[in-house]
Amino acid sequence: MRKIARLIMGLILLIVIAVGGYGYYLYDSTLKPVDSQDETVMNYKIEPGTTTKRVNQQLAELGLIKHPKMADLIVRLNDWSHIQAGEYALSPSLTLEEMYQKFEAGDVTEPDMVKVTIPEGYDLEYIAAVMSPLVGLTAEDLLMEWKNPSYVRTLIDEYWFLTEDVLQEGIKYPLEGYIYPITYAFVDDIYTVDELTHELLNLTERKLNPLRDLFEKSSLSIHQVMALASVVEGETQRTEEMPTVAGVFFNRINSGMYLQSDMTVLYALGDHSVRVTEAMTRVDSPYNTYVTQGIPIGPVSSPTLDAIEAVLQPEEHKYLYFIADMFNCVDGKTHFFETYEEHMAFYRANLLPSYEAGASVCK
Template sequence: MTTDKKDIIRKKMLEHQSEAKVVRKIVLVISILLLLLIVLISGGGYLYIDSALKPVDAESKTLKKVDIPIGSSVTGIGETLQSHGIIKSAKVFKYYVKLKNEGGFMAGEYQLSPSMDVPEIVSRLKTGKVLAKASFKLTIPEGKQLEEIAAMMAKATKLKQEDVLNKLNNIEFIKTLMAKYPDILTEEILNSSVKYPLEGYLYPATYPFYKQNPSVEEMVTAMLNQTRKVVSAYSEESKKKNLSVHQLLTMASLVEEEATEKADRKTIASVFYNRMKIGMMLQTDPTVLYAQGKHKERVLYEDLEVDSPYNTYKNTGLPPGPIANAGKASIEASLEPEKTGYYYFLATSDGDVIFTKTLEEHNKEKAKHITGKK
């Protein structure tokens, strides 16, 4: 190879090296700029969120009346607070509530100030520290059926019980509620075998109302909000147990109706699950009474013949839907039953519950404590 050719090759190599150095410098500069941009954006985002969580005016002594209607969504509450100048950003409020898994906000007319930060406002909305006193409080006990709840709602608002019950079972009304609560009210409640679609879904609690005559929808919305709050807390456990909300509330209603003050709900639940595991009928008396639409102290053998999908003496598995509302203890028992070998139980006259493993043992206990009951 001649000297000239070598010089040409050497020059080209030097040129390539020089170009590579320039490219590396450009890439380095761009990378640094991008990194700085990311830092500025993330830092700016953090500062924005941090600022939005702080009071609008920390020195303000103004108190504003803010009305939070029954059934308000987190988005709606945030927009209301922002429009009243109580918070800086409805979006940041919404994301904060979701991130902190807050909920259970209570309706009412609140007295809030721009000097309050978001955590304090959330706390007030949860505890119901309102300006106005409740016009009345409606207490729904555990183990109540829809017809009984309709009577309580009617009495509290001077509505006719028949009108309340008709509203609670109106298919168009039910569908509007399903659209509003798709996570708890599913197509399962519209099964043709289900007696009342909302049976078991109106959570037992005390509900304050801030006007004398709230509508049926307003009252039901308050109850469904509470049901959603309670049930959503157990969503992971429900998935693990492969239970839909409808199945969970159905099982919980059976536990609720069978339980006495002295009863261990988790052991009662274990009996039901043990029976279902081997295809044995649940044979629980409250389902028979529900099928008949009766309240009786004694269930007779003739009652067990009622032809109904709710009759667990004639049908295996869970009934088509809940037979009453259930409290937290019964819901938890349905998700975390004891591990037992029991297949039978009976309640004595003094409220004790006796659990047994075989029919022979059960019949012996029955002869001792409940002879002649059926």
């Protein structure tokens, strides 16, 4: 009996190994190009409302991927589901990831498509400036439409991530921080403000939906998460530093300290200077975290998922101070400190001349 049991266990182990090995083979071969040497261009069109499952079936039918079911799993695991309708130029030499990067960026082939890019960390005034031609309005008029409380309330009723917090007294722009920074592809036509707004917020919703459970578990409100994420976004462009920066801000909040983010000062002033002076930090504004304790009243820019996730899952540490080596005097990274004395010693020794000059004068 024991020999039979050992034989059965051995067979089970061999099956597990075989299945695991085959699964890895499928995973690896689905990620790789079908033929890295074949650059034959194929036009592939995604119709509005097409699911990623259907996309993968069609890509397999075209011979652009090998295993559509494994592709479904890979797309879900990597959150590559934010695709845009349009016609794309693909080839067997592209990887699955490269094709989905095109789909998400709206890298279409149609000459009648207009692509508009919202860079990470840019504010609603910039967004209105680049989007206003699509609705035939000036940037100022588009902003006025987006500030209309009656209209914003209809959006609050429709989107789970928009709350009454965006309409509290002192908010500069209710939709600030809620239009996701990415490249959008639009039909070369005039939209209504409502059509454009829904195009933008629908993408934000698709981006935020996978994080909904984390939002619900957070000690912060949705609006606070978005506000703090916008500050994190402005303080570092290095995604690997964002959880550490978020951790500093949580430590400051828990210690009763001011966040003292220069990004909030510049937003309060409507200024895009590189250097913030001491006089500038005294501006009286609910956005200015030098004079207002805690998280600013609202977002100061459009944060990325990396910044949002950093706030939802901040790194735990004891740092209370940080400073970015923005002029690449040491290593170009952000440096973190537990004490003010350590922070200032590093600043004086390495960064002071460049910060005062507003340009690199590193030795």
